[in-house]
Each structure stands twice: as structure tokens, then as C-alpha cells.
Amino acid sequence: MKEEQYYTPDISEFHVGFEFEAEITPGNWVKTKIDDWYQGLEGQYRVKKLDREDIEELGWVWSDRNRSFLFKPFEMPDGTMDSQYEARDFNDNITIRHCGGPVFYAGTCKNKTQLRTIMEWVGIKP
Numbered sequence: 001m002k003e004e005q006y007y008t009p010d011i012s013e014f015h016v017g018f019e020f021e022a023e024i025t026p027g028n029w030v031k032t033k034i035d036d037w038y039q040g041l042e043g044q045y046r047v048k049k050l051d052r053e054d055i056e057e058l059g060w061v062w063s064d065r066n067r068s069f070l071f072k073p074f075e076m077p078d079g080t081m082d083s084q085y086e087a088r089d090f091n092d093n094i095t096i097r098h099c100g101g102p103v104f105y106a107g108t109c110k111n112k113t114q115l116r117t118i119m120e121w122v123g124i125k126p
Contacts, residue, residue: 006046007110013047019113020047047111050089054112058119058126060087070099071124085124096122
């Protein structure tokens with residue numbers, strides 16, 4: 001399995017619902033999420049880059065046939081899988097479109113929190 005990759009978040013990324021890790025003591029990282037009451041932590045911060053596990057946790061399923069992620073897929077009468085939404089992940093960018101239709105979002109998506117926000121923007125409920 002590929003080792004998780006992290007990046008240092010910019011202050012503009014911090015908001016209610018943001019998920020990140022804080023280094024409490026050297027080498028001891030703790031997962032945390034900003035809720036409606038947040039006091040802040042001192043020290044170093046990092047965010048796990050968006051990966052397959054994060055995408056799947058939000059309801060997407062990888063389709064080898066489509067070479068993309070499908071949101072809550074269903075089986076067609078011929079045995080193939082289909083979905084109302086399709087997503088393709090290319091490094092720090094993602095494209096979400098209606099299967100066989102228009103693109104709803106094409107742009108940067110560095111982490112799970114951003115993907116959740118984008119899904120809300122386009123009307124997809126995890």
C-alpha cells in the first residue's frame with residue numbers, strides 16, 4: 001500500500017469542519033477536526049493529501065471499467081455498474097460530472113475536507 005502523503009496547510013484552509021493532524025510532541029501526530037468551538041493548538045500541522053481511501057469513505061467506489069470513481073453505483077440489467085456521478089482524480093485536481101453529462105466541478109482538491117465541500121456545492125450528499 002502507498003504511504004500516506006501530507007502537506008502543510010495554508011491558514012486560509014482552516015474553517016469549521018476542517019480535518020488535519022497536529023504534532024503534540026515530536027513524532028506524535030493526533031487527528032483533529034475544527035468544530036464550532038475551537039481554541040487552536042500550538043505546534044506543527046499537517047493534512048493528509050486526498051487519496052483513494054478518503055474518496056471511498058465519502059461514498060465513491062472505484063470502477064476499473066470506467067477508470068474513475070462512481071458515486072453510490074448501481075448495477076445495470078446487463079451486469080455493468082453505473083452511477084449518476086463520476087469523479088476522476090489527477091494529483092491535486094478532481095473532475096466531478098454527471099455520467100454522460102456536464103462537468104459540475106473541475107479544479108483543485110487537495111484533501112478530504114475539500115472534497116466533502118465540493119460535493120455539497122454540486123448537490124451530492126455523502
